[in-house]
Amino acid sequence: MPIVLFRIDERLIHGQVVVGWGGQLRPDLFVVVDAGLVSSEWEQELYLLGVPEGAEAIFLSPPDARAALSDLKASPKRAVLLTRDVATMLMVAEGKAMEGESVNLGGIHSQSGREEVLPYLFLDEEDRQRLAEIAQEGVRVTARDLPGSHEGPLSTLLG
Amino acid sequence: MSEGLPARGIVLAHGGMARGLVDAVTKISGAEDGAVVALSNEGKSPQTLQDELARLLDEGPAIVFTDLPSGSCAIAARMGCRDHPRHAVVTGVNLPILLDFVFNRHLPMNELVPRLLSKGVGSVKSSPGYS
Numbered sequence: 001m002p003i004v005l006f007r008i009d010e011r012l013i014h015g016q017v018v019v020g021w022g023g024q025l026r027p028d029l030f031v032v033v034d035a036g037l038v039s040s041e042w043e044q045e046l047y048l049l050g051v052p053e054g055a056e057a058i059f060l061s062p063p064d065a066r067a068a069l070s071d072l073k074a075s076p077k078r079a080v081l082l083t084r085d086v087a088t089m090l091m092v093a094e095g096k097a098m099e100g101e102s103v104n105l106g107g108i109h110s111q112s113g114r115e116e117v118l119p120y121l122f123l124d125e126e127d128r129q130r131l132a133e134i135a136q137e138g139v140r141v142t143a144r145d146l147p148g149s150h151e152g153p154l155s156t157l158l159g
Numbered sequence: 160m161s162e163g164l165p166a167r168g169i170v171l172a173h174g175g176m177a178r179g180l181v182d183a184v185t186k187i188s189g190a191e192d193g194a195v196v197a198l199s200n201e202g203k204s205p206q207t208l209q210d211e212l213a214r215l216l217d218e219g220p221a222i223v224f225t226d227l228p229s230g231s232c233a234i235a236a237r238m239g240c241r242d243h244p245r246h247a248v249v250t251g252v253n254l255p256i257l258l259d260f261v262f263n264r265h266l267p268m269n270e271l272v273p274r275l276l277s278k279g280v281g282s283v284k285s286s287p288g289y290s
Binding site for chain 2: 108
């Protein structure tokens, strides 16, 4: 089964992902890729509270996630892979590991140094450079907070 | 209540829900200013939300009321109240919970929180009733 959604969203497992996207994609596995969360059991427990009944979540470091991609694709489970920032998704995508896949930008919020690109998306120059690098790895990059929203193409994101 | 202060209610919810609930509870109860305050996650990063909540929690004992039991609001609330016995988190907030809170916020947490949970669950009813 293909990974049904690759998403960059600071909030990781939350309402838009579980209800908005989950209602359409019916995932039964959430793969959270985050170097910090891997070693923090109590924070993992907070995110596990948001996993819907019948689904499960795992927490992986970026290298472990990249190594696990082929197994995840071969699994019967419908997986959603989440990172909280662009840099982490780039680490997963490196070496053409995600070639042919699509990455969805769903939520990076206002912070010093970031410019508003869309109401739910603020990027700085490093983010833009990394998004271009993800695209160079053969990955389609777009922005859309919810399935029914207008899709923002990479050209819009890069400005 | 620790420090002798009544708890403050912080309604932490998605979109405009918190503001609406605080407006409603204030109009119905005449609760004093600051007894219940609203905090929305709209347009905020997880860190910004945690920072704003931390500033409110620093002001005294509080119960953080969230709409959902999980997600960005609940995570910020649980992180903010972690290891702070003078604070508590109550999820699934509704108006009956907040109305009971404003009239009983002087109670110790170990009495107040169970009371609020009972009030919140007990207020969800159907008509006609089904068993």
